[in-house]
Amino acid sequence: MSTPKPQAPRPRRRGFSDRSLAWFFVGPSVLLLLAINIFPLVWNIYLSFTNYAANRPGTPVRGMGTRNYERLLSQEDVWESLQHTAHFVTWSIALQVLLGFGLAWLLSRKFRGSGLWTTLIVLPMMLSPAVVGTFWTYLFQPQIGIFNAIVGLFTGTTEFSMIANPNLAPWAIVLVDTWMWTPFIMLICLAGLNSVPRDLYEAAEIDGASSWRQFWTVTLPMVLPFLMLAVLFRGIENFKMFDMVNELTSGGPGSVTELANIYLKREAFEKWRTGYAAALAVILFVTVFGFANIYVKVWNAVKQR
Amino acid sequence: MAEVRLENITKDFGRVRALEGLSFHIEDGEFFVLLGPTGAGKTTTLRTVAGLERPAAGRVLLGGEDATGWSPAQRDVAFVFQQYSLYPHLTVFENLAFPLRAPGKKLGAREIRRRVEEVAAKLRIESKLDNKATALSGGEMQRVSLGRALVREPACFLMDEPLSSLDAKLREGLRVELKHLQVELGATILYVTHDQVEAMTLADRVGVLVGGHLQQVGPPEEVYEYPDNLEVAQQMGHLPLNLFPVEEEAVRARGIDRIGVRAEHLRVLPEEQAGPDDLRAEVLRVERLGAEEVAFLRVGNRRLYAMGEEHGRFPDAGEVAVRVETDDSLAFDPSGRRLDRDPGGRGEAPPGGESPADAARRMARGLRD
Structure with a gap:
C-alpha cells in the first residue's frame, strides 16, 4: 500500500474554457454589430455637433456646439415635415388597423377558399416598397391610370391627380401604404383571432351574451396584445418611411408629402449639410425610441391583464 | 328547474353518425349521468x-316545451365545460356576474352582487372574487366555472x-360537494363522464351510451348489477x-x-x-392499493382480474x-345481450335451467381441462 502522493495542481484542460468558447462564437457578431451599428450611431452623434459636409472632404471640421439643434428646432420646415409624418403615421395606421382587423375577422370564419383569399390579400406585402411607389405613380396617372378610371366610374370625373394635387397627395401616400401593409395587420390579427378558444364563445353564447358583447369581452381583449404588436411594428416603420414615398411623390407637390426622412435626405444628400442632417437624425431616433419604449410598457401592461 | 326530454335525436358529422335515435328524459331535480x-x-x-349543435332529426323538450329551434341563450341552460372556459381577462367576480348581465336578465348592480357573493360563499371562493x-x-377555476352556472339559477345544468x-x-x-349542492338546490343535472366511479357516486339514474346508442338507463346500482348487455x-x-x-353444448x-x-x-x-x-391460475402481478388489492391472473392464455x-x-x-x-355472474347470448334480465331475479335460477353461476362453474371446469 503506497502513501498517496501530494495532490498535484490539476492540469489545465486543453482547448477553450466554456467562457472563452462563448466569446469565440459571439465575438464576430459583436464586432460586426459594433462596426455597422454602434460606430455609425456614435459617429453620427459626433457629427451632429459639427458643421461637417460630406461633399467637402478636405475642409476643416468645426465644432458647432448645440447650434445645429437650435436651428433645427426653430426651423419651420422641420416642424412641417414632422407634421406630415404625424399625419401619415396616424391615418395609415388607423386605416390599416380597421381594415386589417376587419379582414382578419372575416377570414377567421373559415369558409371555402379562405386560405386562397389570405394568400391573395397578403401579396402586396411581399413587394419591394420602392417598386410599389413606382408602379402606383402609373396607377395614379390622370389620363391612363386605372385609379382615376375607377374613381371616374363612381363620380363621373377623372379631372384630378392624386399625386400632383397638394390636397390629395398626403392621402395618396396614406392610401398606398394602407394598400401595401393592411395584410400585415391582418395576418397578425388572424393569428390572434385563431388563438381564442372556441369554447369561450360557446360559454358566452350560453351565458346569453350578444355577438356585440362577445366581441368586447372575449374577442377584443384576447386579440388586443397581437394588434398592439402589429401597430408597434407599423408605427416604427411608418415613422421611418422613406422609400415608397420617395418613389411616389419625392415629397411633392411642393413639400406636402415631405416626411421627416425625406426632408432629412434632402438636407444630407442634396444640400450636403451633413452635420445639420445628423442632428435631425438624432432627434428622430430619440423620438421613435422614446415612443416605442412607452408603447412597449403599455403593451406589457395590456398583456398582463 | 325543469325536466329535460330528448326524443329520437339523430346527429351526423359529415358521414359519421354520432347519435342515432337517442331518447331519454331527465326528471325535474334529477341527477342524470x-x-x-x-x-x-x-x-x-x-x-x-345546450343548443350548440342542431340535431338532424328529433326534438329537445325543456320543461315540456319544444326547444329544438331555440338558441342557447333562450334555453336558459347552464354549461360547465371540462376546460373551465373562464373569461381570462375578467376577475372572478366579473366571471360570476357575466351571465347575470345578459340583456334579458335586467338585474340591478346590488342584486348581482348579492347573488354572486352568495354563490361564492357556497363554493368557498369568496376570498378570490377580486383575483384574475x-x-x-385548477380546483378554484372549476369552482368558479360551477359558480358561473349556479348563479344563473337555470332550467338545468349541463356538465361536460x-x-x-x-x-x-x-x-x-x-364530487362530494357537487352531489351535496345538487341535493340542496334540487337541481336538474345532465352530467357527462367516462368515469364509472363518478357515474356510480353522483347519479340518481345513469344512461350508458356506446356508439351513439343509448344502451341502458337506470339507477346506477341496477345498471351495475343487471347490465342489459355486454357493452x-x-x-x-x-x-x-x-x-x-x-363451449359446453348443453349450456350453449x-x-x-x-x-x-x-x-x-x-x-x-x-x-x-x-x-x-x-x-x-398463475398470479402475474398484484397491485396493493391500500384498502383493496387487485390481482392480475392468467389461466391458459386468458387474463383474469380479481x-x-x-x-x-x-x-x-x-x-x-x-x-x-x-350468483352475480352474468350470462350473455351471442349478440352480447344479457340473459335473465329480471332485476328481481337475483340469485334465482331461471325457470327450467341452471343459474348463470352454475353455468360459470361448469364452464370454469371446461377451461381448466
Whole structure:
C-alpha cells in the first residue's frame, strides 16, 4: 500500500474554457454589430455637433456646439415635415388597423377558399416598397391610370391627380401604404383571432351574451396584445418611411408629402449639410425610441391583464 | 328547474353518425349521468341539449316545451365545460356576474352582487372574487366555472366531464360537494363522464351510451348489477369484466355464449384449498392499493382480474385457485345481450335451467381441462 502522493495542481484542460468558447462564437457578431451599428450611431452623434459636409472632404471640421439643434428646432420646415409624418403615421395606421382587423375577422370564419383569399390579400406585402411607389405613380396617372378610371366610374370625373394635387397627395401616400401593409395587420390579427378558444364563445353564447358583447369581452381583449404588436411594428416603420414615398411623390407637390426622412435626405444628400442632417437624425431616433419604449410598457401592461 | 326530454335525436358529422335515435328524459331535480367511452356521443348529446349543435332529426323538450329551434341563450341552460372556459381577462367576480348581465336578465348592480357573493360563499371562493380568473388553481377555476352556472339559477345544468382535469384528491372532494349542492338546490343535472366511479357516486339514474346508442338507463346500482348487455357491463366497473366463452353444448343450447364475472366476484383461494370445480391460475402481478388489492391472473392464455378488500389476500406469485361462486355472474347470448334480465331475479335460477353461476362453474371446469 503506497502513501498517496501530494495532490498535484490539476492540469489545465486543453482547448477553450466554456467562457472563452462563448466569446469565440459571439465575438464576430459583436464586432460586426459594433462596426455597422454602434460606430455609425456614435459617429453620427459626433457629427451632429459639427458643421461637417460630406461633399467637402478636405475642409476643416468645426465644432458647432448645440447650434445645429437650435436651428433645427426653430426651423419651420422641420416642424412641417414632422407634421406630415404625424399625419401619415396616424391615418395609415388607423386605416390599416380597421381594415386589417376587419379582414382578419372575416377570414377567421373559415369558409371555402379562405386560405386562397389570405394568400391573395397578403401579396402586396411581399413587394419591394420602392417598386410599389413606382408602379402606383402609373396607377395614379390622370389620363391612363386605372385609379382615376375607377374613381371616374363612381363620380363621373377623372379631372384630378392624386399625386400632383397638394390636397390629395398626403392621402395618396396614406392610401398606398394602407394598400401595401393592411395584410400585415391582418395576418397578425388572424393569428390572434385563431388563438381564442372556441369554447369561450360557446360559454358566452350560453351565458346569453350578444355577438356585440362577445366581441368586447372575449374577442377584443384576447386579440388586443397581437394588434398592439402589429401597430408597434407599423408605427416604427411608418415613422421611418422613406422609400415608397420617395418613389411616389419625392415629397411633392411642393413639400406636402415631405416626411421627416425625406426632408432629412434632402438636407444630407442634396444640400450636403451633413452635420445639420445628423442632428435631425438624432432627434428622430430619440423620438421613435422614446415612443416605442412607452408603447412597449403599455403593451406589457395590456398583456398582463 | 325543469325536466329535460330528448326524443329520437339523430346527429351526423359529415358521414359519421354520432347519435342515432337517442331518447331519454331527465326528471325535474334529477341527477342524470351519461356514461360512455370516448367518442360515444356523450358531449354531442350535451351540446345538443345546450343548443350548440342542431340535431338532424328529433326534438329537445325543456320543461315540456319544444326547444329544438331555440338558441342557447333562450334555453336558459347552464354549461360547465371540462376546460373551465373562464373569461381570462375578467376577475372572478366579473366571471360570476357575466351571465347575470345578459340583456334579458335586467338585474340591478346590488342584486348581482348579492347573488354572486352568495354563490361564492357556497363554493368557498369568496376570498378570490377580486383575483384574475387565470390566477387561480385548477380546483378554484372549476369552482368558479360551477359558480358561473349556479348563479344563473337555470332550467338545468349541463356538465361536460367537469372534474376530469383535476387531480384525484380534488376530484373526489369536488364530487362530494357537487352531489351535496345538487341535493340542496334540487337541481336538474345532465352530467357527462367516462368515469364509472363518478357515474356510480353522483347519479340518481345513469344512461350508458356506446356508439351513439343509448344502451341502458337506470339507477346506477341496477345498471351495475343487471347490465342489459355486454357493452354496458364493460362500461360499468373499473376493472375489465372477466369473460369466459362457453363451449359446453348443453349450456350453449340455452343461448348462453359467454359468461361474465366481475373482478370482485372472482374468489381467489390458496392452492391447497382448491376444490374440484376451481380453476388453477398463475398470479402475474398484484397491485396493493391500500384498502383493496387487485390481482392480475392468467389461466391458459386468458387474463383474469380479481379484486379483494383484505390485505395479503393474494400471494405475489405462484399458483392460486379461482372460484366463481357467486350468483352475480352474468350470462350473455351471442349478440352480447344479457340473459335473465329480471332485476328481481337475483340469485334465482331461471325457470327450467341452471343459474348463470352454475353455468360459470361448469364452464370454469371446461377451461381448466
